[in-house]
Amino acid sequence: LAAMYFAKPYLKFSRQLDRDWLRKLFHFGKYVFGTNLSTQLYKNVDKLLLGSLPGGGQAAVALYDAAVKITNFTDVPTASMANMLFPQSAKRMLEGKDAVKNLYEKAVGAILAFMVPCILGVMIFADWIIIIVAGKEYSEAANILRVTILFGLFMPYAVQFGTVLDSIGKPRVNFLYTIGSLILTALLNLFFINKYGAMGAAVGTLAAYAITFVFMQAFLKKHLDVNPLKPFVYMVHFYQKALKFGTKYAKDRANAEAI
Numbered sequence: 001l002a003a004m005y006f007a008k009p010y011l012k013f014s015r016q017l018d019r020d021w022l023r024k025l026f027h028f029g030k031y032v033f034g035t036n037l038s039t040q041l042y043k044n045v046d047k048l049l050l051g052s053l054p055g056g057g058q059a060a061v062a063l064y065d066a067a068v069k070i071t072n073f074t075d076v077p078t079a080s081m082a083n084m085l086f087p088q089s090a091k092r093m094l095e096g097k098d099a100v101k102n103l104y105e106k107a108v109g110a111i112l113a114f115m116v117p118c119i120l121g122v123m124i125f126a127d128w129i130i131i132i133v134a135g136k137e138y139s140e141a142a143n144i145l146r147v148t149i150l151f152g153l154f155m156p157y158a159v160q161f162g163t164v165l166d167s168i169g170k171p172r173v174n175f176l177y178t179i180g181s182l183i184l185t186a187l188l189n190l191f192f193i194n195k196y197g198a199m200g201a202a203v204g205t206l207a208a209y210a211i212t213f214v215f216m217q218a219f220l221k222k223h224l225d226v227n228p229l230k231p232f233v234y235m236v237h238f239y240q241k242a243l244k245f246g247t248k249y250a251k252d253r254a255n256a257e258a259i
Contacts, residue, residue, distance in 0.1 A: 031171035060198040067145035074152040109234025111156040147202035154209040
């Protein structure tokens with residue numbers, strides 16, 4: 001209802017069905033649907049395998065899930081930025097590939113500006129975080145959390161990769177990459193879970209993220225000339241701007257109180 005209210009000025013209804021647009025939307029939608037479905041499996045395949053393989057079990061799933069639930073908080077800024085990036089990326093494509101490239105790098109940099117301090121904090125205080133959130137009986141999950149929180153370094157790149165591809169009309173490529181990531185995650189988890197249990201699920205998934213990251217960035221480098229290190233430059237710029245804003249606000253506040 002909210003979407004209908006805001007979209008009403010832009011809607012145009014016709015009794016004639018535009019088959020060309022219907023075909024385009026269907027082919028676009030089938031890949032987006034497949035990508036979303038595969039993503040749900042992709043995010044849960046580690047837990048599914050951990051619960052079913054001899055190296056895992058219910059106790060291992062409980063430990064791993066305690067760490068993953070905390071790690072999932074990192075999805076919030078990534079998903080929020082993806083929702084903003086999609087329409088902007090489609091619009092920037094009209095301006096050329098350089099505009100999309102800059103938007104991607106800045107979006108990832110903005111997310112990393114939030115993620116990096118969180119990751120460092122969790123790495124240092126993982127034991128306390130697990131005890132506060134899950135209880136002392138899950139204290140073994142602290143080291144697992146130190147591994148799973150590193151997912152946050154790769155997720156911004158992966159999510160924005162998919163958003164950019166969908167917005168520039170390449171949902172099929174995004175779908176194929178998602179399927180490939182799902183298969184790779186499953187294979188690595190099969191190997192590591194049998195050897196290391198719950199920690200193996202964390203290591204296997206992290207390894208899959210890292211390998212997938214390389215292939216995704218290679219594709220973006222070829223087609224959009226994206227530099228995977230540039231987001232860290234923008235991340236520093238965001239910190240500098242935040243510091244300037246904070247300093248200016250403090251000075252203005254002090255001047256106002258003095259007056």
